[in-house]
Amino acid sequence: MTDSTPVRTTTPRQVRPATEGWSQQKDATGRPLLQFASPKRGKPPVHLADLTAEQRAEKLFELGFPKFRAAQLEKHYFTHYTSDPELMTDLPAAGREELVAGMLPTLLTEVRRLQTDRGDTVKFLWKLHDGALVESVLMRYPGRITLCVSSQAGCGMNCPFCATGQAGLTRNMSAAEIIEQVVRANRLIREGGLGPAEHADERVTNIVFMGMGEPLANYARVMHAVRVMVDKKHGLGMSARGITVSTVGLVPAIRKLSNEEIPVTFALSLHAPDDLLRDELIPVNSKWKVDEALDAAREYFEKTGRRVSIEYALIKDMNDHAWRADLLAEKLNSRGRGWVHVNPIPLNPTPGSIWTSSEKSVQNEFVRRLNDAGIPTTLRDTRGKEIDGACGQLVASTEDEAAAAATPV
Numbered sequence: 001m002t003d004s005t006p007v008r009t010t011t012p013r014q015v016r017p018a019t020e021g022w023s024q025q026k027d028a029t030g031r032p033l034l035q036f037a038s039p040k041r042g043k044p045p046v047h048l049a050d051l052t053a054e055q056r057a058e059k060l061f062e063l064g065f066p067k068f069r070a071a072q073l074e075k076h077y078f079t080h081y082t083s084d085p086e087l088m089t090d091l092p093a094a095g096r097e098e099l100v101a102g103m104l105p106t107l108l109t110e111v112r113r114l115q116t117d118r119g120d121t122v123k124f125l126w127k128l129h130d131g132a133l134v135e136s137v138l139m140r141y142p143g144r145i146t147l148c149v150s151s152q153a154g155c156g157m158n159c160p161f162c163a164t165g166q167a168g169l170t171r172n173m174s175a176a177e178i179i180e181q182v183v184r185a186n187r188l189i190r191e192g193g194l195g196p197a198e199h200a201d202e203r204v205t206n207i208v209f210m211g212m213g214e215p216l217a218n219y220a221r222v223m224h225a226v227r228v229m230v231d232k233k234h235g236l237g238m239s240a241r242g243i244t245v246s247t248v249g250l251v252p253a254i255r256k257l258s259n260e261e262i263p264v265t266f267a268l269s270l271h272a273p274d275d276l277l278r279d280e281l282i283p284v285n286s287k288w289k290v291d292e293a294l295d296a297a298r299e300y301f302e303k304t305g306r307r308v309s310i311e312y313a314l315i316k317d318m319n320d321h322a323w324r325a326d327l328l329a330e331k332l333n334s335r336g337r338g339w340v341h342v343n344p345i346p347l348n349p350t351p352g353s354i355w356t357s358s359e360k361s362v363q364n365e366f367v368r369r370l371n372d373a374g375i376p377t378t379l380r381d382t383r384g385k386e387i388d389g390a391c392g393q394l395v396a397s398t399e400d401e402a403a404a405a406a407t408p409v
């Protein structure tokens with residue numbers, strides 16, 4: 001070696017989580033525990049939002065009402081955000097209760113509502129018809145209002161850092177149960193429950209499928225809900241671009257989504273750029289590896305022209321290393337330029353768990369490296385931290401309370 005030869009310092013790479021005290025749950029055959037099929041439970045009542053326009057007319061006919069009532073009910077539900085027959089004075093009083101009960105049955109009962117001090121974030125805890133609990137979080141930002149919706153009660157993907165994943169999958173939500181979260185949020189906004197309005201007619205502008213559940217594991221119902229969200233004539237008339245469908249990497253379903261011809265924003269929750277770690281953090285990685293998930297994400301961009309988001313929860317000493325930022329940049333750049341945006345988000349810690357968010361300086365370094373490599377990267381805020389903002393936390397704390405209340409002293 002000459003004096004001019006650069007000296008390479010070899011810092012050992014930490015590839016597996018260093019923190020002790022956790023292990024991945026396995027099934028009887030020793031494979032990571034994953035639950036794709038929804039357990040059989042009583043189905044929620046069929047609601048107008050579960051049906052296509054033609055099916056709504058047919059159902060009205062079956063119930064003994066004229067088909068044109070569908071348009072009136074759609075207007076009440078999707079424009080006035082009401083399911084209250086008292087407020088539907090354009091419908092004949094005789095039979096109104098039966099009509100509304102048959103077409104707009106109650107789907108969600110509010111169990112709890114938490115709001116931040118500033119009033120710009122509201123978290124709802126809902127009980128479904130069979131007692132299952134789900135959450136949604138409503139957030140006001142300058143110029144937009146975002147609702148984070150749940151698509152399943154619980155989740156079968158078993159990610160160890162996630163409160164929802166620890167409880168397993170209770171069941172898939174129906175399309176109408178997904179839509180009802182939006183309608184109820186819109187009702188709250190209209191009633192002034194999300195602080196002073198920026199303009200009249202304010203409503204949810206953006207939807208993120210990042211509440212409880214893996215949306216692509218409940219594909220058909222999630223896609224029906226998305227169609228109702230964007231339907232201008234028979235639905236909520238939202239912009240598809242404001243709707244973000246996320247997944248931990250169900251590759252065949254990502255390919256299917258690419259062919260739907262609904263230009264939603266697609267987000268891949270990656271959380272690690274290397275299989276060694278991702279196998280541990282995201283058990284579904286045992287089926288579809290990092291490169292397969294990234295290839296499918298790139299295909300989504302090619303087919304739709306929509307830039308893909310990569311979600312990356314920054315978890316202290318687990319996945320927040322500088323070399324991982326470099327590896328992520330390398331993998332994204334190797335698939336082309338201008339197709340992807342990275343959103344690192346400091347993990348909302350689950351109370352009492354070893355999973356906690358990265359140090360501020362580490363977060364900044366992670367972001368800097370990606371940006372320097374030419375990958376547009378924006379650190380996202382953790383809205384709702386003070387109100388159990390991470391998915392599944394409100395359900396977990398409510399179930400703990402219920403268990404404590406039920407425990408004889």
Ligand code: SF4
Nearest residue numbers: 155157159162165213
């Ligand atoms: S992080 Fe998402 S996919 Fe993983 S267990 Fe939680 S809700 Fe399910």
